[in-house]
Amino acid sequence: MNYPYESIVTNKEVPIFLLMTSVKYVGMHWHDRIELLLVLKGRVRVFVEREEYLLQENDLLLINMNEVHGVEASEENRILLIQIPILYIKKFHKNIEKERFQCESFNYENQESFNMIRSIMAKLMLTTQAKGEGYEIKVQSLTLDLVYNLISKFKIKNHRHSKLKSKKNIERLTRITTYIQQNYMHPLTLNELAEKEQLTVPYLSRYFQQHMGQSFIKYLTDIRLEHAVQLLSKTDWPVIQIAMECGFSNLNTFHKVFKKTFHTTPYQFQKLSKNAGMCKSKKIGIENYNYREEANYNDLYKYLQRSIYHY
Known part of the structure; x- marks a missing residue:
């Protein structure tokens, strides 16, 4: 199945999937990655297991590994999406497969911790696009920082394992x-x-x-x-x-x-x-992905300015 994202693989050392894109429809599926979805513009409907979320601008949602999920939208939108493979995290946190996270910004008034995640995601995208000297080191640093924030601030304690696992x-x-x-x-x-x-x-x-x-x-x-x-x-x-x-x-x-x-x-x-000219195809990595790639990164800078997190 071809999904309209999962298009940028940085390298074998940091095998994250990263893309800013618009999406119309993605059928229900699952994978062994932690997925973070940030809505930059418009609205998208996300289905996770038996839950349904209507995400609007600035909303942030985490999808745990092996959670069945899908996306659909009936209006123009732009999202920033990052997926981090569990096998990569496992090199630094051996019990990651047993962990579950809850990161749903729309359910909380205090956005400080969520702004941290938004800022790191924006910085990851901008760093990857700029491809400055030694950017791979920065990407790994930011990715690990993102994982650290998830473990320290969004981990669910005493959770039940999903039967799908x-x-x-x-x-x-x-x-x-x-x-x-x-x-x-x-x-x-x-x-x-x-x-x-x-x-x-x-x-x-x-x-x-x-x-x-x-x-x-x-x-x-x-x-x-x-x-x-x-x-x-x-x-x-x-x-x-x-x-x-x-x-x-x-x-x-x-x-x-x-x-x-x-x-x-x-x-x-x-x-x-x-x-x-909605859709174009590229061959990146091992599969063909069909998506509409967004080249305007101005929406990302507001997250760097808004957050208390500095680099």
Whole structure:
């Protein structure tokens, strides 16, 4: 699955993913990284496990490793996103896999600790873009400083481990979601998946809902929508062809689902995307990522000025 971020990998020593971008849709997924999302402009809706957050400008949210999450937005936005692999942190903090963090700036009046995180994130992005002499050293320093602040200020004590963290569940869900991602264009059914996994349909339905935070039908529809967004943004194909290519049974169904999610029609979305030059592709690292990269970094400086944190 291609996500509209995760595009910049600094180097093997500090393998963080870092990007300032706009996002339309990212289906539910998980990974073994800590993810921080800062909204610079507009609003985005983020789904984490069974929770739903409407993030607005300046809101900061942390997503723990292996937490199932997705993003959608129906208006223009700009976000700063950073992902730090658990294996990298483990070199400095051996028990990181057992830790969980809660960093939700919108739930607190006192923003001092959150301003610290915002400032470090902004500095990381600006340092990476400037690429001055020895910038790799600064990036590592800032990354470790970010991790230190998370451990010292945002760690949850006496938390319960997520069931998704068990190896068996991760392997099963990986098989299931991979199969869906490979066959979304076909009339895929829960019965087919249950037979493949040698499970009953009712059990698989409950299992999927419990671990993915949504039904099988909702997840399958979201995968189809995600691919439809990419085709609408990148091609001049007729809308009906895109609907069929992405597995929707008919144009009316596609139109209804798309409008409910994005508050516009597929045709209008395609037209606006074409005018805005919305999406471009780059090959960075080991995968292709499709995203709209934002080159204006002025929004980041306010976080350096606002924070009490100085470099």
